[in-house]
Amino acid sequence: MTRVSLIPVRPGGPGEPAAESERRDAARNRALLLRAARELVEEAGADGLTMASLAARAGVGKGTVFRRFGSRGGLMLALLSDAEAGFQGRFMFGPPPLGPGAPPLARLIAFGAERINWVLEYGELARAADASAHNRFDVPAAVLWHRHLEMLLREAGVTADPWLMAGALSVTLEPERILHSVRVHGVSPERLAESWRELVTRVVRGG
Amino acid sequence: MTRVSLIPVRPGGPGEPAAESERRDAARNRALLLRAARELVEEAGADGLTMASLAARAGVGKGTVFRRFGSRGGLMLALLSDAEAGFQGRFMFGPPPLGPGAPPLARLIAFGAERINWVLEYGELARAADASAHNRFDVPAAVLWHRHLEMLLREAGVTADPWLMAGALSVTLEPERILHSVRVHGVSPERLAESWRELVTRVVRGG
DNA sequence: AATGTAAACGGACTGCGGTCCGTTTCTTAT
DNA sequence: ATAAGAAACGGACCGCAGTCCGTTTACATT
Numbered sequence: 001m002t003r004v005s006l007i008p009v010r011p012g013g014p015g016e017p018a019a020e021s022e023r024r025d026a027a028r029n030r031a032l033l034l035r036a037a038r039e040l041v042e043e044a045g046a047d048g049l050t051m052a053s054l055a056a057r058a059g060v061g062k063g064t065v066f067r068r069f070g071s072r073g074g075l076m077l078a079l080l081s082d083a084e085a086g087f088q089g090r091f092m093f094g095p096p097p098l099g100p101g102a103p104p105l106a107r108l109i110a111f112g113a114e115r116i117n118w119v120l121e122y123g124e125l126a127r128a129a130d131a132s133a134h135n136r137f138d139v140p141a142a143v144l145w146h147r148h149l150e151m152l153l154r155e156a157g158v159t160a161d162p163w164l165m166a167g168a169l170s171v172t173l174e175p176e177r178i179l180h181s182v183r184v185h186g187v188s189p190e191r192l193a194e195s196w197r198e199l200v201t202r203v204v205r206g207g
Numbered sequence: 208m209t210r211v212s213l214i215p216v217r218p219g220g221p222g223e224p225a226a227e228s229e230r231r232d233a234a235r236n237r238a239l240l241l242r243a244a245r246e247l248v249e250e251a252g253a254d255g256l257t258m259a260s261l262a263a264r265a266g267v268g269k270g271t272v273f274r275r276f277g278s279r280g281g282l283m284l285a286l287l288s289d290a291e292a293g294f295q296g297r298f299m300f301g302p303p304p305l306g307p308g309a310p311p312l313a314r315l316i317a318f319g320a321e322r323i324n325w326v327l328e329y330g331e332l333a334r335a336a337d338a339s340a341h342n343r344f345d346v347p348a349a350v351l352w353h354r355h356l357e358m359l360l361r362e363a364g365v366t367a368d369p370w371l372m373a374g375a376l377s378v379t380l381e382p383e384r385i386l387h388s389v390r391v392h393g394v395s396p397e398r399l400a401e402s403w404r405e406l407v408t409r410v411v412r413g414g
Numbered sequence: 415a416a417t418g419t420a421a422a423c424g425g426a427c428t429g430c431g432g433t434c435c436g437t438t439t440c441t442t443a444t
Numbered sequence: 445a446t447a448a449g450a451a452a453c454g455g456a457c458c459g460c461a462g463t464c465c466g467t468t469t470a471c472a473t474t
Binding site for chain 3 (some may be wrong): 023024025050051052062063066071072132202
């Protein structure tokens with residue numbers, strides 16, 4: 001399964017291949033930090049994790065945390081990495097109707113349903129990752145979904161600016177909105193999925 | 208023209224009527240602060256305004272700034288108040304096709320076009336207001352657009368969960384996405400408006 | 415005018431994300 | 445083994461949003 005790298009190895013540069021021999025102490029600290037971060041999220045929720053408390057828990061300096069993950073958002077992205085990769089694998093290579101083999105509209109519908117459930121499980125982390133990320137639309141994972149949606153729209157025969165249309169559909173599934181609907185207004189996941197189905201069906205058929 | 212109060216008089220309580228006799232010094236400081244805030248935004252942009260610099264410029268203490276506006280977001284909302292009220296007035300009471308009198312689909316299309324232009328003019332403030340506002344969907348203005356879109360959808364004969372559908376359309380027009388499209392990807396306002404037209408047309412006709 | 419009191423004031427203080435830079439540790443070459 | 449250089453480390457430090465609470469000010473009542 002192909003993996004899109006979510007955390008650049010060097011904070012500054014563009015996404016390099018992740019392997020390239022990391023120094024022993026760096027690797028150890030990364031493991032320490034990820035473990036400590038998961039513990040803290042478990043105990044206090046994503047919002048309850050502070051970079052200082054994480055450093056303390058892992059027994060490293062605060063500078064090390066930022067050297068490793070770049071920012072709070074980067075850390076959250078790292079914590080999400082596996083879940084994100086799983087989701088990507090499912091819609092790109094998994095079984096239909098989510099994966100290839102089903103008609104595009106069916107894949108679109110399945111994509112939304114899958115994403116909604118994903119958000120309900122990992123949304124708090126995703127929200128924390130998005131917050132204070134000026135570039136949430138340019139994160140590799142976001143670009144990938146966008147392209148995927150755009151491709152499905154094209155396959156479904158949508159010729160009217162599929163790039164923007166994919167963007168419109170994409171924001172519809174963002175954690176912020178989904179969690180707000182569910183938590184504040186008590187909307188059920190099924191109702192959200194049904195609404196998504198209506199939306200993409202109309203977008204595809206309306207052409 | 209009816210005005211929806213955007214800034215609660217008392218930070219804690221729900222939106223009370225704005226009149227209710229404000230103490231003379233409070234009123235003076237509010238005017239001072241708003242004027243200073245506009246100057247600072249003019250000079251350094253919304254992101255360049257800090258609450259401390261605002262307090263200094265207005266010649267008041269920092270506590271006063273927070274007492275008056277509650278938070279940075281509240282201040283930005285206050286700065287947007289007039290622009291927001293103008294927009295509200297236009298889509299609720301203005302001339303068609305934006306205001307009442309035109310068929311619902313035409314009003315929906317006009318709503319998007321108007322909002323896009325609005326965001327291009329005031330978007331930076333709106334973005335600053337949204338950022339770090341955990342409740343951006345519950346801000347009075349947002350609730351109002353949501354209801355408006357929902358109503359238009361119903362009038363247009365959309366029976367499939369108009370509330371959620373209105374929410375989906377609504378996030379599509381958020382400053383974050385619009386500004387990102389324009390500034391990072393060079394999308395023209397016209398192209399955005401056209402895409403919105405396609406979207407709402409399909410949503411309405413697809414039923 | 416004097417007085418009581420509720421409201422507003424102001425700035426020191428806290429907590430957080432993020433940066434900086436002198437110090438330490440790993441790795442490689444000799 | 446050792447020395448040199450690169451990379452990682454760590455915690456003091458900064459700027460900012462937001463809070464707290466002792467002090468001041470405006471208004472109403474007499």
